[in-house]
Amino acid sequence: KLSEENMNIVIVGHVDHGKSTIIGRLLADTNSLPKGKLEQVKETCRRNSKPFEYSFLLDALKDEQAQGITIDSARVFFKTKKRKYIIIDAPGHIEFLKNMVTGASRAEAALLVIDANEGVQENSKRHGYLLSMLGIRQIVVLVNKMDLIGYDEERYYEIVKEYNAFLKEIGVNVDKFIPVSGYHGDFIVKKTDNLSWFDGETVLEVLDAMDNSKLPIDEVFRMPVQDIYKFTNNGDNRRIVAGTIETGKISVGDEIIFYPSGKKSSIKSIEYFNGPVKTEDYAGSATGFTLTEQIYITRGELACKSNELKPQVATRISTKLFWLGVNDLVEGRQYFLKNGTAKVQAKIEKVVRVLDASSLVSKESNRVKRHEVAEVIIETIKPIAFDLTKDLANTSRFVIIDDYEISGGGIIQETLEDEQTWI
Numbered sequence: 001k002l003s004e005e006n007m008n009i010v011i012v013g014h015v016d017h018g019k020s021t022i023i024g025r026l027l028a029d030t031n032s033l034p035k036g037k038l039e040q041v042k043e044t045c046r047r048n049s050k051p052f053e054y055s056f057l058l059d060a061l062k063d064e065q066a067q068g069i070t071i072d073s074a075r076v077f078f079k080t081k082k083r084k085y086i087i088i089d090a091p092g093h094i095e096f097l098k099n100m101v102t103g104a105s106r107a108e109a110a111l112l113v114i115d116a117n118e119g120v121q122e123n124s125k126r127h128g129y130l131l132s133m134l135g136i137r138q139i140v141v142l143v144n145k146m147d148l149i150g151y152d153e154e155r156y157y158e159i160v161k162e163y164n165a166f167l168k169e170i171g172v173n174v175d176k177f178i179p180v181s182g183y184h185g186d187f188i189v190k191k192t193d194n195l196s197w198f199d200g201e202t203v204l205e206v207l208d209a210m211d212n213s214k215l216p217i218d219e220v221f222r223m224p225v226q227d228i229y230k231f232t233n234n235g236d237n238r239r240i241v242a243g244t245i246e247t248g249k250i251s252v253g254d255e256i257i258f259y260p261s262g263k264k265s266s267i268k269s270i271e272y273f274n275g276p277v278k279t280e281d282y283a284g285s286a287t288g289f290t291l292t293e294q295i296y297i298t299r300g301e302l303a304c305k306s307n308e309l310k311p312q313v314a315t316r317i318s319t320k321l322f323w324l325g326v327n328d329l330v331e332g333r334q335y336f337l338k339n340g341t342a343k344v345q346a347k348i349e350k351v352v353r354v355l356d357a358s359s360l361v362s363k364e365s366n367r368v369k370r371h372e373v374a375e376v377i378i379e380t381i382k383p384i385a386f387d388l389t390k391d392l393a394n395t396s397r398f399v400i401i402d403d404y405e406i407s408g409g410g411i412i413q414e415t416l417e418d419e420q421t422w423i
């Protein structure tokens with residue numbers, strides 16, 4: 001059961017500002033590392049005459065599973081007395097969008113890292129903008145590498161002031177700012193004398209104090225269908241509908257409607273492929289269920305409960321998107337739109353307005369350049385199922401694929417009437 005004791009946090013920041021070092025520190029100083037791992041990595045460094053870096057711990061943990069810590073390409077797990085954390089490392093904008101939009105992970109809070117020596121960068125602002133756009137409300141800003149500026153209080157508050165002014169402009173209220181040194185471990189887990197002028201909490205204290213009451217299990221049920229597994233059990237032909245529960249929960253007996261098809265049936269059993277049989281399952285879980293009727297559904301549909309809020313089904317939407325493509329996003333051009341597990345052809349009907357995500361200067365244009373944000377009207381070749389960002393942030397997110405690459409992502413703000421201008 002996904003309980004309040006679990007929390008997903010995403011960590012973002014300009015490259016080299018210290019994300020991996022801070023994660024390494026968090027793991028080491030909360031004793032979340034497998035026994036001997038720290039010594040082993042230090043020893044390897046010594047043998048190669050290379051100075052030890054806390055960020056090496058992440059590499060060393062790759063593909064390793066031990067004592068409650070596992071790390072796959074982008075996720076690190078650690079535990080405190082209060083709860084279990086899943087840190088989603090987003091080294092760049094694309095990884096961040098991919099993580100937030102494909103349903104691979106939902107973050108309830110974000111750590112945004114700024115290098116004290118370099119100060120607020122354009123990317124620091126873009127990340128802030130992206131977090132707010134994607135609906136991540138709890139943000140903690142870590143001003144890292146305080147050691148490099150001699151733990152200077154004045155410089156720290158300058159950075160806080162500058163970044164706060166930007167966040168205010170985009171309507172974000174930051175929960176906390178913390179001066180830290182990932183390198184020396186100041187105020188990550190331990191309060192140290194280096195920052196004796198700072199009377200706030202450590203990163204760990206702030207995380208543990210965060211509100212986790214609005215968990216996605218309390219929201220309506222949404223599961224993008226990933227796959228249908230067909231198999232025969234004692235001569236009985238069965239199908240398991242598999243996917244990861246984005247929000248909400250399901251129980252045996254619940255009536256499920258799949259959108260956009262509108263097909264309906266009830267849950268007969270919950271059992272992921274080869275997994276144990278359950279009577280309930282929750283947001284965050286990779287699950288599977290069988291149905292009482294044999295209905296024909298396919299990957300890409302959105303599974304919902306018939307007694308809960310209906311999702312939107314439409315072919316024309318008003319969106320806000322962040323563009324990262326090498327080539328501009330151009331009005332009138334066709335792309336692929338992916339939301340949940342669905343992927344459809346889509347046309348940019350109109351670029352309504354364009355905004356620079358770091359300078360916040362807006363302009364009119366019929367194309368969107370890399371790192372710009374735009375309000376865009378999109379038409380899809382066939383109906384898609386989704387939610388509006390004001391209803392359910394997770395299922396309002398989508399990405400745009402240009403030439404096989406994720407090139408942008410955004411949120412759906414409004415459903416528009418189908419005008420049949422396409423095909």
Ligand code: GDP
Binds near residue numbers: 017018019022146182
């Ligand atoms: P990432 O790209 O954001 O993951 O950054 P890394 O964690 O890899 O750090 C980039 C570089 O900055 C590495 O050489 C780190 O040793 C260094 N670094 C990270 N945190 C600190 C810090 O608090 N103080 C100092 N002096 N260097 C740091």
